[in-house]
Amino acid sequence: MSEKLMVKGTEAIAEAAIRAGCRNYFGYPITPQSELAEYMSRRLPQVGGTFLQAESEVAAVNMVYGAASTGKRVMTSTSSPGFSLMQEGISYIAAAQLPCVFVNVVRGGPGLGDIQPAQSDYFQATKGGGHGDYRLIVLAPSTLQEAVELTYLAFDLADEYRNPALILADGLMGQMMEPVEFPEFRDLKTLPKHEWALTGCNEREPNKVTSFNIDPYELEKMNKVYQEKYLRIIKKEKRWENYMTEDAEYLFVAYGTMARIIKTVVRKAREEGIKAGLFRPITLWPYPYEELHELSEKVGFVLTVEMSAGQMIEDVRLAVSGRTKVFFYGRTAGVIPTPNEVLEELKKKIGMVKV
Amino acid sequence: MGTKKLNTTVEVITLKLKSSDFGNERIFIFLGPFGSGKTELSINFALWRKKLNKKVSIADLDIISPYFRVRDHIDFLSKKDITVIAPPKEFMHADLPIIPPKIMGYITNTDYELIMDIGGENDGAMVLGMLKDHLSEFGYTCFAVLNTRRPFYRNEDSILELLDRLQSSAKIKINYLINNTNIGKETTVDLIEEGEDLLKKVSEKSGIPIAFSVIPDFLDSEILIGSEKKFFRIKRFFSNDQIDQEV
Amino acid sequence: MPARGYIEINADKCKGCGLCISFCPQKLIRFSEKFNTKGYHPAEFHDPQKRCIACGFCYQMCPDSAITVYRFKGVTQNV
């Protein structure tokens, strides 16, 4: 670790990627994450890397496909409408089992929406978005330091499982500034060797990277490989945080920036004698269902708070499986719920439950 | 945007500066790299000038940043009787590089002091190019705001190179450096001094004097007493404190 | 004039498109009476009078790389 720097979220993620060994970036500008591309355009040439501003997100994601198929560490970043455009390529990349990292700095939607922070791309991130049965490893940081650590981790997970990973942030995380310590530069020689990579068939049989098989039985075999892999990921890679849940009577569930605001709410609630706690999923896929289920059995109700009209709440309901009531509070279109506003909501729900 | 709602309380700022410290010009321009603290400083500077009983206007000329702009504090500033020159309300959150046309009027209106918050790097500074004739006619003081704990500008050479680049893009001269070295709420006096030491070297080489160092509101102002250095104590408008409130 | 070479047609690769037949300047290729494994009548080399000049036109036009052309050494020719 080095000394602390004051960085923006987009810069934190970009620098962390470079330190993780990413030397290839392809992207297309879109607010509120263009600084990530700008940072890369400035920084990658300094470390012998490649930055390319593509003609569209569609082209960018396919450049990622190409670079990833050579076994090199590669990433792209975008914001909601841009991520929609990338879905085609993401589906192919997942099927071709290519490791790479995506960043979606979510803004208010749907449609062109606005440029303010939102969490309304949860479905798209965790339930597909593209075609076919595939999964992305989805990591949702809540502070910039965590964004650095999860970005670094995302490359390792992508390599280990030959699967694309996604950093799901929101506009506020992308734009806010915080002090951050960066990890050391990964020695590129220590990065995993990929036997499957397309590098030219020098002294070996040719490698083929594909995302299809027109024989349904063969394609089903490919699908089974994906599904087995996803099961391994579910088993090993779930991450979450419990905040003041030990004695909690009311449980918040929130992720990313919203979870951070909820921590304030939990402290405020406890100041007033209300025993609140927070369950914060860090991996949105795989989702920590069992861990949340266990906690939910001990509380009066669960209150899910999102900067959306209610998306993660569907996973919360699956986890809780009817063991307790599940409420929702959310703001959309880039409006960030304030701690007091959420605290009022908590009190309202307590009143409702008691009646 | 939501952060606006998160910042509600405002303290009176304490200062150790005299109104005449930066000459007699009435236009103050704040330039610098991305995220060096220009906007926060511009707002605080405007508050200070207001306290000196001036008629104050502040112009949001940030065509670069999508968030954390002067326009996010328009209500608060208006209440303090500071005129905010920003894009029209309907475009306030638009992702468009809008230069408010009113700016010309406030450059030429000698009743008002004008504080100009410019977007990051030379790309942001470019907007000054179109105003340069008016600016040189009416006179100005230009500050370069620097945080030596930001990426890319952590040594003498890179800062000197930046100053050249800013001046050639903005087509105006930088009169002062401001040491805004900080790492948010973890900022210490030692850290601020570390920045000042580096900027002193830059100052010697460039011939541009240091105006002052910025001290955040949460640091004990005791350190200012007896110091020969010039400090500017600011209220932090764009901190994450409201998100991570201590109870 | 002796043959300058000859060709071999991989009958199972041949799809019977007939391009080699139509471009052979010596007219030495024809459709076989037999079917190949794909069910096509493959092209067949027929050169009883040893007139093949090994020009390679059949090879150049074959879309399935089913033709190999052999040349006899010491026999010069111009294509």
Next chain:
Amino acid sequence: MIKEMFLKKPKSLSEKEFTYCPGCHHGIVHRLIAEVIDELNIREKTIVVAPVGCSVFAYEFFYLDGTVAPHGRAPAVATGMKRALPDRIVFTYQGDGDLAAIGTAEIIHAANRGENITTIFINNAIYGMTGGQMAPTSLIGMKTTTTPYGRDPKKDGYPIHVCETLQNMKGVAYLERLTVSSPQEVIKAKKSIRKAFEAQINQIGFSLIEVLSTCPTNWGMTPVEAIKWLKENMVKEFPLGVFVDKTKGVN
């Protein structure tokens, strides 16, 4: 008399049998590319990017490392590869729908960037894979399954001229339109494909060879008739020739 093998299947073609219809020119062009790769001795550092279309399996037909791009995106995929591994040889193989309809943006920008890749573009004026629908390059009046009354420019627009569109792009190093409809033209085409690959090897920019090709199946003709039709109709709409050649004097 001693016999020697004079012409045989090149090493850079795999043993896999082509999936193409009888008489389809894809096979001829595949072989030419493979011969060029053999002759330039670059097989072990060449990567093929196949398209979506009839040649979707092209990556299997070459004895090379290879992949299939999403429809139209081959130039972007190849760009990613080439930027990650600048010393490898990367080529895309694309049809008219892939390159000139859905992938128009990708090919134009790859060409304009002067991306050091080579594209072999097969233009047969029709969609083969999906069953004979109109292609961006279908001729005016041409009947297809989606232009049953013939292509009407008022409704369907005009045939797109790819070489003419790309020729003013500064990043293009070699650009030629040709056919493989006679042995002489096949031999000539091989020289041109070689030039295109050499342009990449010498890093002078983007190279593209457009091959006017037949689609006997969807044109409803015998392979021999199709060649005649191509010469009489397609060549008129799409004139042959070298559009850009910056390879001279570069070695």
